[in-house]
Structures are given as C-alpha cells and as structure tokens.
Amino acid sequence: xxxxxxxxxxxxxxxxxxxxxxxxxxxxxxxxxxxxxxxxxxxxxxxxxxxxxxxxxxxxxxxxxxxxxxxxxxxxxxxxxxxxxxxxxxxxxxxxxxxxxxxxxxxxxxxxxxxxxxxxxxxxxxxxxxxxxxxxxxxxxxxxxxxxxxxxxxxxxxxxxxxxxxxxxxxxxxxxxxxxxxxxxxxxxxxxxxxxxxxxxxxxxxxxxxxxxxxxxxxxxxxxxxxxxxxxxxxxxxxxxxxxxxxxxxxxxxxxxxxxxxxxxxxxxxxxxxxxxxxxxxxxxxxxxxxxxxxxxxxxxxxxxxxxxxxxxxxxxxxxxxxxxxxxxxxxxxxxxxxxxxxxxxxxxxxxxxxxxxxxxxxxxxxxxxxxxxxxxxxxxxxxxxxxxxxxxxxxxxxxxxxxxxxxxxxxxxxxxxxxxxxxxxxxxxxxxxx
Numbered sequence: 001x002x003x004x005x006x007x008x009x010x011x012x013x014x015x016x017x018x019x020x021x022x023x024x025x026x027x028x029x030x031x032x033x034x035x036x037x038x039x040x041x042x043x044x045x046x047x048x049x050x051x052x053x054x055x056x057x058x059x060x061x062x063x064x065x066x067x068x069x070x071x072x073x074x075x076x077x078x079x080x081x082x083x084x085x086x087x088x089x090x091x092x093x094x095x096x097x098x099x100x101x102x103x104x105x106x107x108x109x110x111x112x113x114x115x116x117x118x119x120x121x122x123x124x125x126x127x128x129x130x131x132x133x134x135x136x137x138x139x140x141x142x143x144x145x146x147x148x149x150x151x152x153x154x155x156x157x158x159x160x161x162x163x164x165x166x167x168x169x170x171x172x173x174x175x176x177x178x179x180x181x182x183x184x185x186x187x188x189x190x191x192x193x194x195x196x197x198x199x200x201x202x203x204x205x206x207x208x209x210x211x212x213x214x215x216x217x218x219x220x221x222x223x224x225x226x227x228x229x230x231x232x233x234x235x236x237x238x239x240x241x242x243x244x245x246x247x248x249x250x251x252x253x254x255x256x257x258x259x260x261x262x263x264x265x266x267x268x269x270x271x272x273x274x275x276x277x278x279x280x281x282x283x284x285x286x287x288x289x290x291x292x293x294x295x296x297x298x299x300x301x302x303x304x305x306x307x308x309x310x311x312x313x314x315x316x317x318x319x320x321x322x323x324x325x326x327x328x329x330x331x332x333x334x335x336x337x338x339x340x341x342x343x344x345x346x347x348x349x350x351x352x353x354x355x356x357x358x359x360x361x362x363x364x365x366x367x368x369x370x371x372x373x374x375x376x377x378x379x380x381x382x383x384x385x386x387x388x389x390x391x392x393x394x395x396x397x398x399x400x401x402x403x404x405x406x407x408x409x410x411x412x413x414x415x416x417x418x419x420x421x422x423x424x425x426x427x428x429x430x431x432x433x434x435x
Contacts, residue, residue, distance in 0.1 A: 053177075054193045060179035061191065062387045065395030066404050066428020068196060068421060070125035072132060073173040079227035080107060080205070081256075083149045083165040086232055086248040087212075089158045093245035098152040099163045104231075104253065105260035107169050108143040112200035112402065117141045119365040119403070119420025125174055126204050137170055137204045144205065153212045160248060164228035165210040175199045176402065179395065180340055180385040189388040197341060197383060198402035231256060287374055289333040293349055295320065296330055297431040298410060299393060304328050305416060305430075307348040307355075307371050314368035315355060315416045317407060326350035329435055332384075333374075342384040343399065347374060356380040357418060362401050369405060369416040384432075392431045395422070404428050 053069050054060065083101040108115050111122040117140050130137040144167060151163050178196035181189045209224050215234035219225045233252035234240075296305040298317065306318035307327045320328050327350030335344040346355035353371030356379045361367040374380065378400035387393040396405040404422035407414045422428045 056177060056193055056195060058193045059190065060193050062391065062393040063426035063429055064179035064191070064193075065385045065387065065393055066406055066422045066426070066430070067179065067395070067424060068121065068198075068397065068402075068404055069177040069193075070121055070128060071175050071177055072125070072128050073175050073199070075129060075133060075170065075172040077133060077135070078169050078171070079166060079222065079224045080105060080169040081164050081166040081224070081228050081231060082107065082144045082208070083151075083210075084228065084231055084250075084253050084257075085151075085163045086250045086253065087161045087163055088243040088245055088248050089155045089161060090243075090245045091158050094155045094158060096152060096154045098150050101149050101151055101163050101165065102257075103146055103148060104257050106144055106146050106264065107167060107205045108203065109138045109141060109205070110203045111174070112202070114363045115141060115143075116363045121176075121402070121420035124421065125202060129170060129172070129202065129204060133170065135168065135170070135206050137206055139204070144208065149210075151210055151212070155212070157214070159214040159216055160232060160234070160243075161212050161214050162228040162232045163212050164224075164231075165208055166224040166228060167208050168206040168224065170204045170206065172202060173199065174202055178341075178383075178385055178397070181388050182340060191387060194339070194341075196397070197338065197343075198397065198399070200402075287333040287345065287347055288335075289331040289347055290335055293326075293329040293331050293435045295328050295431075295433045295435060296394075296396075297433050298407075298427075299429060299431045301410065303410065303412060303414075304433075305330065307351050307353065309351065314370045317410070317412060317414045317416070319412065324350070330355075340386075342386070343381055344384060345374060345380050346382060354380045355382065357398055357401055357403075365403075365420055366408075366417045367401075367403075369418065392433055393429055394432050395428055396430070405430075 081104045084104045085099055085101040087099055109117055111117060111125055117123065123139050126137060126139040149165055153163065176196035176198045177193045179191055180194045182192045182194065184190050211225060213219060213225050213229045215229065215232055217229070219229060231250055231253040233250050236251065238248055238250065298304065302319045303317040304320060305315050305328065306324065307315055318328065327348065329349035331347045331349065332344040333347045335342060348371055351371055354374035355369055356372045356377065357367055358370060359379060362379060379398065381399040383397040383399060385395040397403065398418055401418055403418035403420045405416055406419050406423035406428035407416055410427070419428065
C-alpha cells in the first residue's frame with residue numbers, strides 16, 4: 001500500500017494511482033498492473049476521418065466555405081518519465097518509505113503554437129488523436145507537474161529501484177480540411193474538401209502513472225515502467241555496486257533531464273521571440289493591390305464588413321450608406337495563389353489600414369477582427385476559399401491563427417470574429433461583391 005503527494009501545487013491533469021510495481025515489490029494488497037505497450041509512430045490516413053467528418057476530395061457546398069476540419073497526418077506515442085529517483089534498498093531498509101522524486105520533464109498540451117486549448121478545432125483534433133489510438137488523452141489546456149513529488153512505497157525486497165511518475169506523450173502532425181473550388185478539367189469546376197495550407201504539430205499526454213521498479217524485474221517492453229527501469233542504467237558501475245540505503249545518482253537519468261531542459265529552454269526562447277515580434281509594429285508593407293474594390297457582404301442581405309474609425313474598435317457588420325466613407329470598401333493586395341487558394345492582405349479604402357487579428361488576443365477563440373497599419377505580418381494575411389466561377393461566395397481564414405472568419409449573429413454592429421473551426425451554421429460564408 002502506498003500513496004503520493006506533490007511538494008507544491010499541481011497543474012491540471014489526469015492522474016491515476018496504480019500499483020504498477022508488481023512482482024512482489026509492494027504489500028500483498030496491491031494489484032499488479034502491466035502497462036500496455038505504446039502505439040508506434042505511424043502515418044495517419046487522411047481518407048479515414050472521424051465519424052461524420054468529410055474526407056479529402058468529398059464534395060462541399062458554398063455554406064462550407066467558412067468551415068474547416070482537422071485531420072491527423074501522423075501520431076507517435078512515447079513513454080515519458082515526468083518524475084524520477086534512483087533508490088537503493090538494503091535488507092535492513094525494507095518496508096514503507098516516502099521518497100522525494102525530482103522533476104524529470106514537463107509535458108504540455110499544445111496544438112500548433114498555442115497551449116491555450118479552447119477552440120473547437122483544437123478539441124476535435126485531440127479527440128481524434130485519442131480515438132485513433134484508443135487512449136484517454138488530455139483535451140484541454142494542461143501540463144504535468146513541475147514540482148517535486150513524494151511517493152510512498154512498501155518495499156519487500158532489497159535492490160536498486162526507480163521511483164517514478166510517468167505518462168505517454170503523444171505527438172504528431174495535423175492538417176486542415178477546407179472547402180474550395182477545384183478545377184475538374186475542360187473548364188469546369190466543383191467545390192471539394194481540399195488539404196488546406198494551415199497545418200502544424202500537436203502534443204498531448206495520457207493518464208499519469210506512478211510506481212517503483214527494480215533492475216531485476218521483467219516488465220513489458222514499451223511501457224512506462226520499462227522507461228523508468230531504463231533510466232536506472234542498470235548495467236552501469238553505479239547500479240551494480242553495493243550501496244548504503246538511499247539515493248543513487250543515475251547518469252542516464254541526468255542526461256535525459258538535461259536534454260529535456262534544453263528542449264524546454266529552446267521552446268521558451270522561441271515563444272519569447274514570437275511574442276517580441278508580435279508586440280513590435282510590423283514594418284510598413286509596400287502593397288501591390290489588384291484594381292477595383294469590393295464589399296464583403298453577408299449573402300443576400302444588406303449588412304457587410306465595415307472597418308472601424310477608432311483604433312480600439314473592430315470590423316463590424318454595417319449597412320452601406322452615403323455616410324460609409326468607403327469604410328465598407330476593401331481591396332485585395334499582395335495576392336498569391338497556391339493550389340487554387342488565394343492569399344491576400346485586405347486593405348481598407350476608408351481608413352487605409354489592413355484587416356488583422358490583434359496580436360495580444362490572437363490565441364483566443366472569438367478574438368475580433370480589426371485594422372492596423374499595413375505591414376509584413378501573417379496576422380494580416382488571409383486565405384480566401386472560393387465558390388465555382390460565376391459565384392462571388394468566399395470563406396476567409398487568418399494565416400497566422402488558422403481560424404476562420406465569421407460572426408456570432410446577424411445584426412447591425414456585430415463584430416467579425418475568428419472561430420477555429422469556422423461557423424458550422426454557414427454564417428462564415430461571405431460574398432465578395434465588386435464596387
């Protein structure tokens with residue numbers, strides 16, 4: 001019998017207390033649990049989507065232009081030790097002991113560049129990951145504990161032990177299904193679900209497991225327990241020498257922690273660099289705009305996108321009038337096209353700014369769209385998905401956040417916002433109407 005506690009506050013996460021150090025190590029009341037081997041790294045099949053989700057190449061409708069769906073490109077499951085301590089038990093030191101383990105590594109749930117899991121796209125993506133692997137994975141903002149952790153264990157045999165807590169770290173690549181026009185040959189087009197330009201990597205983890213294991217024990221390959229046993233470095237001189245009861249350093253565990261710390265430092269440095277760049281004004285862009293201007297209308301209705309007069313306001317649905325002062329007129333600038341998907345900056349004729357998601361709220365679901373001085377900034381770049389030629393209907397996606405543009409309800413003054421999965425009721429489809 002044993003229990004554990006953290007020496008400090010724990011962040012949110014799934015925790016299960018399992019008697020995983022079986023093989024007569026614990027008291028007779030403990031239950032032996034052999035952890036299943038992890039799923040190997042493998043490519044995922046984009047033609048096998050989640051239930052009810054379209055697959056690559058399926059037909060879509062104009063109402064789908066403002067939507068997107070995630071799909072898994074690859075998955076890898078790796079047993080990961082989050083807390084560890086090498087401990088020597090002598091004949092005279094068996095019985096119940098409480099041992100302080102040190103943090104070995106910290107695993108954070110992340111989709112793309114964001115650890116702020118709040119959008120439908122992110123949650124659906126992580127749900128697909130868990131479903132495809134048959135594992136219970138974290139689907140919300142979460143991280144394993146960075147605090148030291150005390151584990152109590154009833155030792156019945158002498159030996160060199162690993163006291164540990166661990167999980168299965170799940171990583172991989174994801175893609176995005178978007179609806180767009182596709183050239184079917186002979187001058188004909190159709191709207192189909194295509195592999196969108198927005199993609200990235202993800203990280204999550206499974207239920208936490210803790211326990212103790214000796215060098216002498218036979219444990220399942222690929223299990224968390226086996227990973228802890230490997231960190232003991234059982235063939236090393238430190239492991240094979242006789243010791244007094246107590247801690248034994250492991251060079252292998254120290255190196256693994258060093259590598260994990262370096263990776264975490266590099267990730268933090270990247271985030272700091274990105275935050276610094278986002279905080280600085282983007283350098284002024286020399287815009288090459290297409291001739292003509294457009295209104296971005298709600299199909300068949302009078303309201304359309306109107307840029308703000310005030311810097312702290314957002315782009316809102318308004319009705320065009322004599323007093324609109326070109327705030328409802330937009331030009332497509334620095335336009336490129338890849339596989340039929342346009343990419344452009346949206347320059348407003350009325351205030352001279354470019355449509356953008358504010359950098360300080362770009363990671364938030366339903367962040368509003370506004371305008372700012374035009375610059376070289378992916379927050380000001382938008383993918384434009386189009387209906388078949390002859391139809392002006394479009395969907396818009398921010399390049400940096402990957403989110404689709406839409407509005408919560410049809411009403412005068414309603415803000416245009418970003419939605420990670422788009423508006424599933426079709427209100428993310430707009431009309432690009434020439435002025």
